[in-house]
Structure formats: structure tokens, C-alpha cells
Amino acid sequence: MLLVYTHNITPRLKYVFKHVCTRVLGFEVSFTTKVEEFIAHDSLKISYTKQQLSNEFFIKSHEILYDQGLNDIEINVQPWKQTKCFFFNGEKSAIPFDIFAASFYLLSRYEEYLPHVKDDFGRFLATESIAFKHNFLHQPVVDIWAYKFRDALKTQFPDFEFPERTYSVKPIIDVPSPYHFKLKGVMRSFGGSLKDLFKFEFKSFYNRFIVIFGLKHDPYDTFKYIINKQKQSKFKFLFFFLIGDFSTYDKSINPNKRKFVSLIKHVADYCEVGLKTSFFALDNFSILKKEKLKMEDIINTTLKASRQSFSKLNLPESYRNLIELEVLEDYTMGYVNQIGFRAGSCTPFFFYDLDYEIQTPLKIHSYHIMDYVLLKHHSLLDKIKTLNEVISEVKQVNGEFIPVFHNYTFSDIERWKGFKELFNIILESGHEKSM
Known part of the structure; x- marks a missing residue:
């Protein structure tokens, strides 16, 4: 089990850590705001807060997981080896981005609540998404970031047996x-036939009737x-x-x-x-x-x-x-x-x-x-x-x-x-x- 020390345990924080750690990586996670409990824990543990406590596995936290409602958030997407990420958190962190904040932004569909252009059916367009605009829509980045997090944990905790999942x-x-053609009723079949004739789609007209009369599948x-x-x-x-x-x-x-x-x-x-x-x-x-x-x-x-x-x-x-x-x-x-x-x-x-x-x-x-x-x-x-x-x-x-x-x-x-x-x-x- 991974123990996470943080200064404030919020619903957003619990939600995204459980997705990344439990649903993607397969291990349980718990949380504490007590330094003594964190120090006494003798297995996987990280601190997720503003300041590092000592020399522990530390990820500097972004404010989004402690916010409520929608806010104007600055997104600066940057390359990260074979992928991309955002919410860069500096050199002191064990990994260079706050993957939990970034994952929450994507999973909650935060951007779909913000003003955006819709298509003729009123749907959110892919071209409006941060993933499309920054060319990472083709990657399951949340899962990729999770595996990068796991690799960093493996370095820090080499004796821990990480579970494997299967595709x-x-x-x-x-x-x-x-x-x-079948089961459409008399009126719909008649209307469809007229439509075929007006469009000169004689093949469709022919197929409609031989299907209706059971002569073709x-x-x-x-x-x-x-x-x-x-x-x-x-x-x-x-x-x-x-x-x-x-x-x-x-x-x-x-x-x-x-x-x-x-x-x-x-x-x-x-x-x-x-x-x-x-x-x-x-x-x-x-x-x-x-x-x-x-x-x-x-x-x-x-x-x-x-x-x-x-x-x-x-x-x-x-x-x-x-x-x-x-x-x-x-x-x-x-x-x-x-x-x-x-x-x-x-x-x-x-x-x-x-x-x-x-x-x-x-x-x-x-x-x-x-x-x-x-x-x-x-x-x-x-x-x-x-x-x-x-x-x-x-x-x-x-x-x-x-x-x-x-x-x-x-x-x-x-x-x-x-x-x-x-x-x-x-x-x-x-x-x-x-x-």
C-alpha cells in the first residue's frame, strides 16, 4: 500500500490518486496529514504537498486538487520524453510534472465545462480539446504518466512487488x-421506395422488395x-x-x-x-x-x-x-x-x-x-x-x-x-x- 502525505485530503485528491494508483497500477493507496504517521510507514510512501519534508519521494502539488468549482487555469504543455505533460513542478520533485493534477484535469473533463465551440449536434469537438491542440490525443497519457510514476517508485523502493495488469x-x-429494410412497416417502406425512385437508386429499390418478401437476407x-x-x-x-x-x-x-x-x-x-x-x-x-x-x-x-x-x-x-x-x-x-x-x-x-x-x-x-x-x-x-x-x-x-x-x-x-x-x-x- 502507498501512503500519501498531504496538507489537505480533498475529494479530488482521493479520486485521482485512486485512479492512477489502484485502477491503473493495481495497488492500494491511503492518505495522511500527520507527519509522524508518514515517517512510521515502512512501505511505499510519497509526500504530495507544497514543500518537501526531508529527502522522501516528493511531488510538488498543483493547486487544482485543492480547489473547488471551475477556475481559470493556465495550461502549459511540454514534452516529456516520448509523450507530453503539463503542470511542470520543478527540479525538486521526483518526477518533473504533477501527473495527478494533470490526470484530474483530463479525467474530470474540466475543459468541457469551460466555454467552447460545439458541432451541429451540440457535441464537444475533438479540435477544441487540449489533447488535439497539443498533439497528444493519440496517446493514453494518463496511463503513460502512471507508468512513469511507477518506474520512479521502483527506483526508490526496489523491493516492492508491483502488480502487472493485462491488455x-x-x-x-x-x-x-x-x-x-425489414420490419419498417408499410408507411416507412413505401416512403423509402419513393425516395429510392426519386434518387434513381434502382438497386436499392429492387433490394428493398426482395428482402421484404424474404428472397434475400x-x-x-x-x-x-x-x-x-x-x-x-x-x-x-x-x-x-x-x-x-x-x-x-x-x-x-x-x-x-x-x-x-x-x-x-x-x-x-x-x-x-x-x-x-x-x-x-x-x-x-x-x-x-x-x-x-x-x-x-x-x-x-x-x-x-x-x-x-x-x-x-x-x-x-x-x-x-x-x-x-x-x-x-x-x-x-x-x-x-x-x-x-x-x-x-x-x-x-x-x-x-x-x-x-x-x-x-x-x-x-x-x-x-x-x-x-x-x-x-x-x-x-x-x-x-x-x-x-x-x-x-x-x-x-x-x-x-x-x-x-x-x-x-x-x-x-x-x-x-x-x-x-x-x-x-x-x-x-x-x-x-x-x-
Whole structure:
């Protein structure tokens, strides 16, 4: 166990030390404000305060972990060997940056509470983030900093046995609509047919009818293929089904249709199932509650995980609503159009409410790549290269890699050619040795 001496034990300090030390590095941490207790401790120990006591392992503290609310904080990002960091703390510290303050800034999503430009859907843009602006979005810097901290501790405490964690994969399958043509109802099918004709998309018009009449397999119905992949993999897949009402933004199947319910139940027999909340549930608690109860009725168990429609988050309201409904995990944190680590970590972390200054019970699983972003690359080789780069970053810190694919990603539709191979690379990466 690591003992931390500090002049003030705050909720922020406890939160970030437990993430870095316990969740990333695997050892327990406790805190004291008593010098005598610190001196008497005969194992791992550091002082985290303004002034060094003697010649102990010392990290000079930044004020952010002792603040409350939001303040105007000066961020000066600097190189640190193969990565970057901020909150430089001088030569007396055992490590040159206050990694705990910097980690808190990223994990709490401090910057997303500050004034920023949003996209057309009201989402926080990757280009607005400190990580993008200073070119470290592609690295799980919080985990990298944690390992640097561990290496420094190893030098000071060579006899301590540090635990090792293993790289893992958590594949996400997003299902905004389970079928392209099936179960859409008469009016939607008729409207879709007219749309095909007006756009001269005669192939789509033809395919729509032969699928509806059962003469061809629906291209979005890839569930048998995915379940077979699940049976072969040691990593549990997590499906998110949209069951909200039809709207401008959400065009799934009516959740009261028996075949759709049967599909969700069938998938739940093999994989974990969560709720993909509808666009209007983001700002409407009663709609969110209705969708949660509906999904629990379908899967016949307590809903454990959610993913917000369009990867949109309204902090802190989106997460507070989930907490009130006792949803324990969320998989929305990430960027649709950029690869990387929105919260700086590839280790699940708890949502810290900056308004109430508390660690909440909601665990955030930040995703690192979405299938859509790989469409920027025209060749399969470029897609593979990009995918392997992000996998490598996670492997170097033995983290949890979370990719988001969709059910239609595994179809035979032209733009998704080669994505089955990409998914195989992801699954196989967990059977190879970490770096």
C-alpha cells in the first residue's frame, strides 16, 4: 500500500490518486496529514504537498486538487520524453510534472465545462480539446504518466512487488437500426421506395422488395456472424440497441414488434446488452426512464450500461440522469470523427461531478475508435495501419481497448468492405503478448 502525505485530503485528491494508483497500477493507496504517521510507514510512501519534508519521494502539488468549482487555469504543455505533460513542478520533485493534477484535469473533463465551440449536434469537438491542440490525443497519457510514476517508485523502493495488469478488448456493437429494410412497416417502406425512385437508386429499390418478401437476407442483419465471433472470443461483446421512438434522428424498429424483441433476447443469450438512448432522451429524463424500463423488460434484468445517441454528452446533466436511474456504466465518452483518448486514459474511471465535488458511482468506459473514422482511409492497408497504431498505444500500458462498430459494419455494403478483417485484427490483438 502507498501512503500519501498531504496538507489537505480533498475529494479530488482521493479520486485521482485512486485512479492512477489502484485502477491503473493495481495497488492500494491511503492518505495522511500527520507527519509522524508518514515517517512510521515502512512501505511505499510519497509526500504530495507544497514543500518537501526531508529527502522522501516528493511531488510538488498543483493547486487544482485543492480547489473547488471551475477556475481559470493556465495550461502549459511540454514534452516529456516520448509523450507530453503539463503542470511542470520543478527540479525538486521526483518526477518533473504533477501527473495527478494533470490526470484530474483530463479525467474530470474540466475543459468541457469551460466555454467552447460545439458541432451541429451540440457535441464537444475533438479540435477544441487540449489533447488535439497539443498533439497528444493519440496517446493514453494518463496511463503513460502512471507508468512513469511507477518506474520512479521502483527506483526508490526496489523491493516492492508491483502488480502487472493485462491488455484487454471490449468490443462495442452499436445498433441504431437492426435491419435496413425489414420490419419498417408499410408507411416507412413505401416512403423509402419513393425516395429510392426519386434518387434513381434502382438497386436499392429492387433490394428493398426482395428482402421484404424474404428472397434475400437483410444487409444489416449481421447478428449471426457477430454471435459466432463472440463464441470464438474470450472477450465479451457489448451490444447497444436503440429502442426509442421513431424521430428525425432515430430510425430504429418499433420496440413493441415481437421479432425485434426476440432478436434482442437472442443476442443477450450470448453477449452483454445495453441501452442506446434516443436523441431526445438526452435532455428529457422521463423519456430516458421510459427507455430504460423498456429495455429491462426486454432483457429481464437490471440495465447495466448505456450509450448516448450520436455520442453526445451534456456534462454534467447526461451523467447525472444515468446516476439517478442507477445505470452503472456509460460508453459515450469518445470522438466520432477522431481516433484517440478523449479523457486521456484507456482505463475505466468514475465520473467526478465538479459541481458537487464528489466521485459518483457511474463508471465511464471511454471508446478509442469508431468504425466511421476509418472510412477516411481509402485503402484497407491504411485502415489496418491506423488501427494497429491505436492498438499499440493501448498495449504499451496494458489498458482496455474499446472500439465501436455497428451491426451494418459487417454487411456486404461497398463502403464496409474489409471491416470484418479489421474486427478480426482487434480480437486477435488480445491473444498476442503486450509490449
